[in-house]
Amino acid sequence: MNNxxxxxxxxxxxxxxxxxxxxxxxxxNLKKQPYQVVMIDKHNYHTFQPLLYxxxxxxxxxxxxxxxxxxxxxxxxxxxxxxxxxxSVDTESQIIxxxxxxxxxxxxxxxxxxxxxxxxxxRVEKLAIPMKSVPEALNLRSxxxxxxxxxxxTENLKERERLMNFxxxxxxxxxxxxxxxxxxxxxxxxxxxxxxxxxxxxxIHLIEMADKVLPPMSDFSSKNALEYLESLGVxxxxxxxxxxxxxxxxxxxxxxxxxxxxLIWAAxxxxxxxxxxxxxEDFAKGRYLVNKLNQxxxxxxxxxxxxxxxxxxxxxxxxxxxxxxxxxxxxENLAANLAREAKKKEWKAFTYNxxxxxxxxxxxxxxxxxxxKFMLKGFAGWYVWMMVHLxxxxxxxxxxxxxxxxxxxxxxxxxxxxxxxxPVNRHSLAEKELALESHKEALNQD
Amino acid sequence: MNNxxxxxxxxxxxxxxxxxxxxxxxxxNLKKQPYQVVMIDKHNYHTFQPLLYxxxxxxxxxxxxxxxxxxxxxxxxxxxxxxxxxxSVDTESQIIxxxxxxxxxxxxxxxxxxxxxxxxxxRVEKLAIPMKSVPEALNLRSxxxxxxxxxxxTENLKERERLMNFxxxxxxxxxxxxxxxxxxxxxxxxxxxxxxxxxxxxxIHLIEMADKVLPPMSDFSSKNALEYLESLGVxxxxxxxxxxxxxxxxxxxxxxxxxxxxLIWAAxxxxxxxxxxxxxEDFAKGRYLVNKLNQxxxxxxxxxxxxxxxxxxxxxxxxxxxxxxxxxxxxENLAANLAREAKKKEWKAFTYNxxxxxxxxxxxxxxxxxxxKFMLKGFAGWYVWMMVHLxxxxxxxxxxxxxxxxxxxxxxxxxxxxxxxxPVNRHSLAEKELALESHKEALNQD
Numbered sequence: 001m002n003n004x005x006x007x008x009x010x011x012x013x014x015x016x017x018x019x020x021x022x023x024x025x026x027x028x029n030l031k032k033q034p035y036q037v038v039m040i041d042k043h044n045y046h047t048f049q050p051l052l053y054x055x056x057x058x059x060x061x062x063x064x065x066x067x068x069x070x071x072x073x074x075x076x077x078x079x080x081x082x083x084x085x086x087x088s089v090d091t092e093s094q095i096i097x098x099x100x101x102x103x104x105x106x107x108x109x110x111x112x113x114x115x116x117x118x119x120x121x122x123r124v125e126k127l128a129i130p131m132k133s134v135p136e137a138l139n140l141r142s143x144x145x146x147x148x149x150x151x152x153x154t155e156n157l158k159e160r161e162r163l164m165n166f167x168x169x170x171x172x173x174x175x176x177x178x179x180x181x182x183x184x185x186x187x188x189x190x191x192x193x194x195x196x197x198x199x200x201x202x203x204i205h206l207i208e209m210a211d212k213v214l215p216p217m218s219d220f221s222s223k224n225a226l227e228y229l230e231s232l233g234v235x236x237x238x239x240x241x242x243x244x245x246x247x248x249x250x251x252x253x254x255x256x257x258x259x260x261x262x263l264i265w266a267a268x269x270x271x272x273x274x275x276x277x278x279x280x281e282d283f284a285k286g287r288y289l290v291n292k293l294n295q296x297x298x299x300x301x302x303x304x305x306x307x308x309x310x311x312x313x314x315x316x317x318x319x320x321x322x323x324x325x326x327x328x329x330x331x332e333n334l335a336a337n338l339a340r341e342a343k344k345k346e347w348k349a350f351t352y353n354x355x356x357x358x359x360x361x362x363x364x365x366x367x368x369x370x371x372x373k374f375m376l377k378g379f380a381g382w383y384v385w386m387m388v389h390l391x392x393x394x395x396x397x398x399x400x401x402x403x404x405x406x407x408x409x410x411x412x413x414x415x416x417x418x419x420x421x422x423p424v425n426r427h428s429l430a431e432k433e434l435a436l437e438s439h440k441e442a443l444n445q446d
Numbered sequence: 447m448n449n450x451x452x453x454x455x456x457x458x459x460x461x462x463x464x465x466x467x468x469x470x471x472x473x474x475n476l477k478k479q480p481y482q483v484v485m486i487d488k489h490n491y492h493t494f495q496p497l498l499y500x501x502x503x504x505x506x507x508x509x510x511x512x513x514x515x516x517x518x519x520x521x522x523x524x525x526x527x528x529x530x531x532x533x534s535v536d537t538e539s540q541i542i543x544x545x546x547x548x549x550x551x552x553x554x555x556x557x558x559x560x561x562x563x564x565x566x567x568x569r570v571e572k573l574a575i576p577m578k579s580v581p582e583a584l585n586l587r588s589x590x591x592x593x594x595x596x597x598x599x600t601e602n603l604k605e606r607e608r609l610m611n612f613x614x615x616x617x618x619x620x621x622x623x624x625x626x627x628x629x630x631x632x633x634x635x636x637x638x639x640x641x642x643x644x645x646x647x648x649x650i651h652l653i654e655m656a657d658k659v660l661p662p663m664s665d666f667s668s669k670n671a672l673e674y675l676e677s678l679g680v681x682x683x684x685x686x687x688x689x690x691x692x693x694x695x696x697x698x699x700x701x702x703x704x705x706x707x708x709l710i711w712a713a714x715x716x717x718x719x720x721x722x723x724x725x726x727e728d729f730a731k732g733r734y735l736v737n738k739l740n741q742x743x744x745x746x747x748x749x750x751x752x753x754x755x756x757x758x759x760x761x762x763x764x765x766x767x768x769x770x771x772x773x774x775x776x777x778e779n780l781a782a783n784l785a786r787e788a789k790k791k792e793w794k795a796f797t798y799n800x801x802x803x804x805x806x807x808x809x810x811x812x813x814x815x816x817x818x819k820f821m822l823k824g825f826a827g828w829y830v831w832m833m834v835h836l837x838x839x840x841x842x843x844x845x846x847x848x849x850x851x852x853x854x855x856x857x858x859x860x861x862x863x864x865x866x867x868x869p870v871n872r873h874s875l876a877e878k879e880l881a882l883e884s885h886k887e888a889l890n891q892d
Contacts, residue, residue: 004599005599043866044595044864044865044866045865061509062507063507063863063865066865067862068639068862068865070639070864071638071860071862071864074639082595082599100599101599134867138867145490149490149528152451152528153528192516192520193514193517193520196451395862400854401851405847414517416509416514416517416841416843418516418517419491419509419580420491421508421584422581422868
């Protein structure tokens with residue numbers, strides 16, 4: 001076994017799968033510890049997911065929110081990166097199998113984050129657009145613009161309206177922020193580009209199963225966010241769940257059907273799991289069940305941190321929310337425990353320090369809850385949201401580029417990155433639709 | 447015929463194919479003229495081609511050098527844009543056929559620019575990497591980085607060396623600038639990312655058929671550019687032509703064979719032609735043969751401008767060089783002539799005002815010839831090169847973003863956009879190689 005060409009040393013090897021917030025903060029904090037650290041990720045960059053929606057809506061380029069992993073760790077000795085996808089783990093022989101070969105470990109940390117969950121609705125999975133990665137966000141950017149190019153071409157008013165309609169499923173931070181950003185495109189940007197189209201016919205729908213937007217946040221935040229969304233013209237459907245989609249019509253559990261060529265899925269997430277663990281004992285609702293030390297089940301040297309881990313407690317009977325803060329803190333805690341291990345000290349259980357949460361809907365329109373005490377909205381919330389996101393970005397350059405773009409976007413009321421670099425192939429979507437044609441009639445006749 | 451859903455007016459319709467420098471400047475200058483202007487382009491953005499090589503070498507993101515076409519013309523009434531690819535022209539019935547349908551015209555202007563020309567070498571065409579568009583530049587960026595990821599994995603030293611070698615064909619401005627940028631990546635950036643690799647084994651070869659680099663420029667510029675290239679470690683092969691490539695070994699008309707996984711084609715260009723013209727009379731060396739009014743052959747209302755046009759004269763017996771300046775001036779001249787036409791005035795012949803040319807090799811290393819009188823090199827040439835390119839960019843935002851990135855790149859000696867967003871599929875290249883396997887042995891036995 002050539003171990004992906006990584007040299008053997010006499011120090012234990014920690015393999016970290018995934019360079020999201022959890023993996024990144026774990027690896028950084030292992031800098032001076034007596035371990036060889038091997039990071040694998042399918043991308044060669046860390047993605048700052050909270051701003052993905054701005055890539056999808058032509059406000060930022062990928063380089064603003066993505067940072068090369070090798071650059072982050074270039075001064076860290078004993079650190080190795082391999083761009084690879086992990087397929088399975090053999091916890092007996094302590095080997096993970098990747099698309100570029102097997103790799104042995106002494107400690108394994110799974111920090112693969114979350115995957116989109118369509119709750120078993122296959123037709124929705126085939127036709128809905130996810131937004132969990134930079135390529136997916138770029139696909140969405142292309143598709144939004146391609147829709148309007150296509151709407152300019154058709155004389156069929158129903159088809160034109162479908163092309164101009166967007167249905168977003170899930171009113172968590174991602175769905176809410178995306179709906180707001182689309183509404184601003186509708187108000188300030190797209191009518192200049194497509195003067196022939198009647199933008200009163202463009203609708204943005206936000207569908208949420210719960211009885212409020214931003215379900216994990218306080219009623220204060222939810223109420224204000226809903227007001228902001230409605231003031232921007234977003235149609236919010238609470239207590240509503242998607243049941244089916246045929247590429248043209250979104251069917252919900254309410255009477256309402258929404259015609260739309262584009263269904264954006266920002267709803268369910270589950271852990272991005274890797275094969276090799278026992279069903280049952282190692283899992284809780286699609287995530288790895290971990291103890292307070294982030295160990296998976298009975299494995300002493302296999303950990304899960306961040307979105308992919310579910311640590312049950314009295315405060316969080318369903319596990320912690322899938323938030324960057326949890327991931328960062330679990331990464332830091334595990335790094336501290338591995339440092340303690342090297343000194344034969346006792347490990348410390350993870351405790352979550354909830355610093356609050358926030359979401360922005362539009363310019364000067366945001367809600368922020370700091371330490372669950374200070375409730376901000378409007379310009380104050382928006383300003384705090386911006387500062388916190390700017391500071392959290394990796395690298396001085398990215399902060400500068402994001403700040404410059406925000407500055408230009410704010411004062412110009414424009415989004416200049418309306419580029420269709422890689423058009424999304426409508427034919428491949430259409431082919432899927434064709435295969436589903438037989439189901440379609442039944443759906444429309446309900 | 448629905449004419450791509452463009453309304454009929456009582457003003458003559460000018461259809462412009464391509465929004466490069468020529469088409470862009472033609473359309474802008476028709477703003478106040480009594481014509482309906484329809485622009486079609488396969489991209490929804492104008493590409494500032496002179497800086498493509500910086501996208502390919504992780505110095506700039508696409509949004510720095512691409513600008514949405516609809517935004518350029520948003521204040522121009524009677525202007526219509528359609529994202530489409532033109533397939534053929536029927537000059538009898540005055541219709542062009544596109545991938546989204548037919549479109550009638552009163553005046554047709556072909557401004558499609560140039561296409562990569564492999565001089566009939568099919569194997570080279572299949573395996574070489576072109577760099578004429580933003581997606582191609584992004585492919586090259588991915589491929590450069592993927593090569594080093596792969597080089598880290600292999601224990602085969604020959605394979606590793608091939609992956610670390612780059613052969614660039616053509617020492618015009620594009621090839622020269624790309625070679626210099628790659629050399630700077632080698633010196634300042636990549637060794638930090640890949641500490642396990644021995645960068646003395648990385649070679650950058652620049653192959654040129656002529657007896658000097660930057661063949662259209664003065665001997666002063668060629669000599670200095672060659673010195674800069676060699677000081678950066680680029681190996682320049684003059685009087686050399688590529689004859690074959692099997693994906694591993696570049697064969698030239700000299701004894702020398704160069705092992706390299708990556709062959710970048712910046713050599714031949716010919717016009718990007720559209721079907722529908724008579725062979726012979728309408729063509730000159732892969733470009734449309736035009737008169738001094740840019741009319742193609744005998745057609746009074748069909749024009750070619752920019753790279754795709756060949757206007758023969760005593761000064762330029764092979765047609766003008768394929769330069770942005772020629773394209774811009776031909777676009778402006780044709781706009782002025784069409785304005786004269788509306789007033790029934792006489793048309794004026796095109797004359798080229800050569801303002802000079804320039805090329806940059808690296809930081810503080812450039813050559814510039816202004817009006818063929820002032821010869822600059824070193825820091826002065828580099829400064830002028832930067833200023834001219836900054837001013838020439840479309841849009842205030844793009845200038846600001848480019849300036850910011852240049853500033854950061856210059857002072858950090860870094861290129862932070864080392865992102866593999868859409869990996870280039872090596873398998874599809876490999877399959878091609880497989881099909882060519884039988885030829886390979888013969889080549890190596892020569």
